[in-house]
Structures are given as C-alpha cells and as structure tokens.
Amino acid sequence: MDFSSKLLEEAVDEMSQLPGIGKRTALRLVLHLLKQPEGQTLNLVSALTKLRSEIKLCKKCFNISDTELCDICANPAREASLVCIVEDIRDVMAIENTGQYRGQYHVLGGKISPIDGIGPSQLNIQPLVDKVKKGEIKEIIFALSSTMEGDTTNFYIFRQLEGTGVKTSTIARGISVGDELEYADEVTLGRSIANRVPFENSLKA
Amino acid sequence: MDFSSKLLEEAVDEMSQLPGIGKRTALRLVLHLLKQPEGQTLNLVSALTKLRSEIKLCKKCFNISDTELCDICANPAREASLVCIVEDIRDVMAIENTGQYRGQYHVLGGKISPIDGIGPSQLNIQPLVDKVKKGEIKEIIFALSSTMEGDTTNFYIFRQLEGTGVKTSTIARGISVGDELEYADEVTLGRSIANRVPFENSLKA
Numbered sequence: 560m561d562f563s564s565k566l567l568e569e570a571v572d573e574m575s576q577l578p579g580i581g582k583r584t585a586l587r588l589v590l591h592l593l594k595q596p597e598g599q600t601l602n603l604v605s606a607l608t609k610l611r612s613e614i615k616l617c618k619k620c621f622n623i624s625d626t627e628l629c630d631i632c633a634n635p636a637r638e639a640s641l642v643c644i645v646e647d648i649r650d651v652m653a654i655e656n657t658g659q660y661r662g663q664y665h666v667l668g669g670k671i672s673p674i675d676g677i678g679p680s681q682l683n684i685q686p687l688v689d690k691v692k693k694g695e696i697k698e699i700i701f702a703l704s705s706t707m708e709g710d711t712t713n714f715y716i717f718r719q720l721e722g723t724g725v726k727t728s729t730i731a732r733g734i735s736v737g738d739e740l741e742y743a744d745e746v747t748l749g750r751s752i753a754n755r756v757p758f759e760n761s762l763k764a
Numbered sequence: 765m766d767f768s769s770k771l772l773e774e775a776v777d778e779m780s781q782l783p784g785i786g787k788r789t790a791l792r793l794v795l796h797l798l799k800q801p802e803g804q805t806l807n808l809v810s811a812l813t814k815l816r817s818e819i820k821l822c823k824k825c826f827n828i829s830d831t832e833l834c835d836i837c838a839n840p841a842r843e844a845s846l847v848c849i850v851e852d853i854r855d856v857m858a859i860e861n862t863g864q865y866r867g868q869y870h871v872l873g874g875k876i877s878p879i880d881g882i883g884p885s886q887l888n889i890q891p892l893v894d895k896v897k898k899g900e901i902k903e904i905i906f907a908l909s910s911t912m913e914g915d916t917t918n919f920y921i922f923r924q925l926e927g928t929g930v931k932t933s934t935i936a937r938g939i940s941v942g943d944e945l946e947y948a949d950e951v952t953l954g955r956s957i958a959n960r961v962p963f964e965n966s967l968k969a
Contacts, residue, residue, distance in 0.1 A: 560857060561857060561860055561861065562857070563827055563828060563829055563834050563835055563836065563853065563856065563857075564819065564828050564829055564830045565830055566811075566814055566815045566818055566819050566830055567815060567819065567828055567853075569811045569814070569815070570811040570812055570814075570815040572811070573804075573807050573808040573811040573812075574808065574811075574812075576804060576808070577793050577796060577797075578792065578793070578796050579789070579792075579793075580793075584784070586854065587783065587784075587854075588782050588783070588784075588785075589812075589815065590852065590853065590854070591782060591783050592782075592812065592815075592816065593815070593816070593819065593828070597816055597817075599778075599781060600812055600813070600815075600816040601813075601816070602778050603778040603779065603781070603812070604809045604812055604813050606771075606774045606775040606777070606778040606779075607775055607778075607779075607794075607797065607805055607808070607809050608805070608806075608809050609771055609774070609775075610771045610772060610774070610775040610794065610797075610798070610805075611797065611798070611802055611805040611806070612802075613771055614769065614771050614772065614798065622768055623768060623769050623772055623798070624768055624769055625769045625770055625771055629768050630768055631768065647795065648768065648772075648795065649791065649792075649795070651768065652765060652766060652767070652768075655766055656766065
C-alpha cells in the first residue's frame with residue numbers, strides 16, 4: 560500500500576501487528592479514529608499505556624490482576640484446597656461465568672508447545688508444584704483445551720505431581736447440553752460413553 | 765464479561781469502540797499485547813498519538829498528509845485542471861494503485877447521508893465549488909461509490925457546479941474485467957450495455 564502520509568503508514572503498520580488485523584483492516588481502524596473526536600484516541604492510548612505499565616499477575620494464581628493478590632485468591636469464601644488449572648484469563652472468565660465453581664485457579668500462561676518454543680520452564684508450572692508440595696492443595700482439576708499441547712501439558716504436570724498424594728481430575732468431555740448425538744464427533748461421543756455418570760448426577764445440574 | 769482487573773476492562777472497553785471489534789476480539793488483542801514485549805504496545809501507542817496530533821489535511825485536496833500540500837497536489841507533473849472527486853484516502857490509494865490517473869483529487873471526507881446526520885456543510889464541497897469558480901479546474905470526474913448516498917452527493921455537487929461551465933464525468937460502471945456475464949447483476953450489465961464504448965477504445969487498455 561502506498562500512503563500519502565508517513566504518520567498514517569506508521570500507525571497502520573503498528574495496528575496491523577495485532578493478530579487477525581491485516582493492513583486493510585488496520586487502515587480502516589486508523590481512519591475511523593481520525594474521524595472520531597480526539598478524545599477517543601487519547602482514551603485508547605492511555606488505557607493501553609496504563610494496562611501495560613501497571614498490570615500485575617496475582618502472586619498466588621498468576622491471573623491478571625490490579626493487586627498483589629487477585630480477587631478470587633483474596634476471597635476467603637473460595638476453597639483454597641481446590642485448584643483449577645487453566646491456560647489464561649479467558650478460561651478463568653469462562654468458568655467464573657458458570658457460577659458453579661467455588662475453588663481457586665492456577666493460570667499457566669500457555670501450553671507446552673515445542674513448535675512455538677514454549678517449554679515447561681516458560682509456564683507457571685514450578686510454582687504450582689511448590690504449592691502442592693507445601694500441602695496447601697487437596698485436589699487439582701485440569702481444564703486445559705483437549706489439543707495435543709493441552710494433553711502434553713496435563714501429562715507433564717501430572718508426572719511432576721506424582722508422589723505428592725494430591726487428587727487430580729480433569730473436566731468432563733462429552734456431548735454439549737442440547738446437542739444432537741448424530742452430529743457429534745466420534746471421539747467426543749466415544750468419551751461420553753466411556754465416562755458415563757450415574758443417572759442421579761444428571762438430575763442435579 | 766466479568767474481568768478480574770479494572771485496567772484490563774478499560775483497555776478492552778476502549779479497544780471494542782473500534783468498528784468491527786467486539787468485546788471478545790478486543791480481549792484477544794489486549795491479551796496479545798500483554799504477552800508481547802512492552803515495546804510493541806509503546807510503539808502502537810506512540811504511532812497513534814503522533815498520528816492524531818500531527819496529521820494534517822492537504823489544504824488543496826483535503827487528503828490526509830504530513831505537509832500543508834500533499835505530494836500529489838505538490839507534484840507539478842500532475843494535471844491541476846483535472847480533478848477526481850472521492851470519498852476518502854482509501855479511494856485515492858485505490859486509484860493511485862492503477863497508475864493510470866495523472867490528474868489531482870478532491871477528498872470530500874464522506875457522503876451526504878441524512879440518516880447519519882451528514883449534510884453538505886460537513887463535507888468539503890464548498891472549497892471544491894470555490895476552486896471551480898476560480899477557473900482552476902477544467903474537468904471533474906465523480907468517483908464516489910454508486911450507492912444512494914453516493915448518487916445524492918454526486919447530484920448535489922453537480923447542481924452546485926451548474927453554470928460554471930466545468931466538464932463533469934463519472935467513472936464507468938460495467939462488468940469487471942475477467943467477469944462472466946451470467947453472474948453479473950442486472951443493473952451493472954444494463955449500464956454496461958447502455959454505456960458501451962467504441963471497440964477501438966477497448967484495444968487500448
């Protein structure tokens with residue numbers, strides 16, 4: 560693209576560094592900002608600057624937080640002995656939205672993925688192992704996505720925790736509530752049969 | 765969405781003000797920025813700030829420019845008596861990319877659209893009429909999109925220019941080069957027949 564303005568070109572270049580934003584979309588976004596009152600750009604800029612400079616990770620669960628200890632870890636009503644292992648804050652938000660989970664979280668910050676150069680040492684795995692060894696945790700729930708990377712990470716952590724006596728479980732995989740069996744994929748359907756639950760349990764939810 | 769961090773929430777809120785960016789996409793973009801080195805956020809922020817505070821509109825054609833007079837208007841090789849009327853800088857870039865146009869532009873900054881509260885006075889129409897009345901322009905090419913708003917704007921400008929003796933034309937509408945007739949819409953095909961050109965002309969392009 561041939562811009563008539565260096566300033567415009569730089570803004571478009573930076574905007575198009577964001578994932579899923581190509582040059583054309585970036586140009587549309589930047590031109591939109593130029594058409595809006597200056598305040599909108601200033602608000603965006605200040606929110607991003609503040610976020611980048613002031614954001615913290617909770618020292619206990621590594622979730623994104625404004626404080627040393629996040630709201631969930633600081634809440635005495637949450638069971639500290641039950642910890643759900645997730646990839647990032649989006650998973651925390653998804654589980655919180657169900658309103659069904661009363662334990663705490665441990666945010667790994669990613670999954671083991673040799674292709675992307677992410678090994679166990681880049682993730683928050685050691686702090687989790689330390690917490691378990693201190694005996695603070697009774698049960699761990701694995702809630703990573705069921706991809707190869709997710710399974711690898713689950714298994715790596717599971718091996719690290721061997722001998723600690725902590726109880727481990729993984730969230731149930733099965734047919735979505737309301738889904739038709741005929742459209743379900745075989746792996747999911749197979750797992751939902753293998754991991755069938757007593758009928759009485761299904762009456763509770 | 766329920767965020768664990770006010771800073772994160774504000775950044776997502778501001779990001780989701782951009783057109784076509786919902787809350788979920790905004791969260792993905794903001795989390796991406798958090799994972800990248802701080803420099804990327806700082807570069808984006810400084811590019812946007814500089815753009816918003818330093819950008820100018822060319823005083824002659826109202827195109828976005830870093831200087832008082834844009835490169836096209838300042839270029840003595842471009843015919844100043846031929847002016848193409850476009851909506852915004854994206855149209856200028858599209859026409860420039862063809863490498864076929866040697867005249868100058870006049871950027872309106874939008875189209876007349878009563879629904880969006882945009883009337884003729886919010887667009888750069890009067891400066892165009894003034895330029896024409898000063899006798900600087902011999903021919904005007906209308907290149908707005910062929911929507912109702914585009915046609916209205918064309919017609920409004922056309923009426924404003926009545927009596928000035930300036931020649932007006934509009935870019936040709938027709939079947940795209942390489943397109944099959946059977947898939948063309950009726951309006952376009954109809955126009956391409958009504959506005960047929962001498963066969964010799966088609967040999968030049």
